[in-house]
Amino acid sequence: LCAVFPGIAGVRERTLIAVKPDGVQRRLVGQIMQRFEQRGFKLVGLKMLKASDDLLSQHYRDLQKKPFYPNLLRYMTSGPLVVMVWEGHNVVRTSRLMVGDTNPAEAHPGTVRGDFSIHISRNVVHASDSVEGAQREIQLWFSRKDLMDWDSCDHSSTYQ
Numbered sequence: 001l002c003a004v005f006p007g008i009a010g011v012r013e014r015t016l017i018a019v020k021p022d023g024v025q026r027r028l029v030g031q032i033m034q035r036f037e038q039r040g041f042k043l044v045g046l047k048m049l050k051a052s053d054d055l056l057s058q059h060y061r062d063l064q065k066k067p068f069y070p071n072l073l074r075y076m077t078s079g080p081l082v083v084m085v086w087e088g089h090n091v092v093r094t095s096r097l098m099v100g101d102t103n104p105a106e107a108h109p110g111t112v113r114g115d116f117s118i119h120i121s122r123n124v125v126h127a128s129d130s131v132e133g134a135q136r137e138i139q140l141w142f143s144r145k146d147l148m149d150w151d152s153c154d155h156s157s158t159y160q
C-alpha cells in the first residue's frame with residue numbers, strides 16, 4: 001500500500017477504539033463509528049463482546065492501583081463492548097482529539113465525549129493514547145486473523 005503512495009508512511013497506523021457499555025446501551029455505536037468513517041479512517045477490525053476481568057486488568061494495567069479501578073472494572077463489565085481497530089494517517093492522535101478529554105466536563109463540544117457524556121465514570125468510549133499503547137491493546141483484543149488488510153478505493157482522494 002505505502003509503496004503505491006510513497007511519502008505517506010504513517011498511513012498504516014492503527015488504534016483501538018471501544019464503545020463502552022454505556023455507549024452500547026444508549027445506542028451510540030452507529031454515530032460513533034460514523035465519525036471515524038467520515039473522517040477518512042478505515043475500519044480493519046470489529047467485534048462485540050463482554051470483557052472478562054482478566055482482559056480488562058491487562059487493558060488497564062497502569063490503573064490497577066487507582067482508587068476508581070474497582071468501579072471502572074464494574075462499569076466495563078456491566079454489558080457488552082463494541083471494540084474496533086481503525087487505520088489511517090496519525091489515527092492515534094487524531095482519534096484522541098475526536099474522542100475528547102477523559103473527563104466529559106472538560107471535553108469540547110464536537111468530540112464524542114463532549115457531545116454524548118457528562119460524567120467521567122460514564123464516558124462512552126475508549127481510545128488508545130499512544131502508538132505503542134495501541135499496538136499492545138490491539139494484540140490484546142484481536143488475533144491477527146481478525147484484522148483485515150484491505151485497500152479502500154478512495155485512498156488517493158483521502159491522502160493526496
Ligand code: IDP
Pocket residue numbers: 063068072101102120121122123125126127129
Ligand atoms: P482515557 O480513557 O481518556 O485514556 P485513562 O486515564 O486511561 O483515560 O482512564 C481510563 C478510564 O478510567 C477512563 O476513560 C474513565 O472511564 C476511567 N477513569 C479515569 N479517571 C477516572 C476518575 O478519576 N474517576 C472515575 N473514573 C476514571
Ligand code: MG
Pocket residue numbers: 127128129
Ligand atoms: Mg487511557
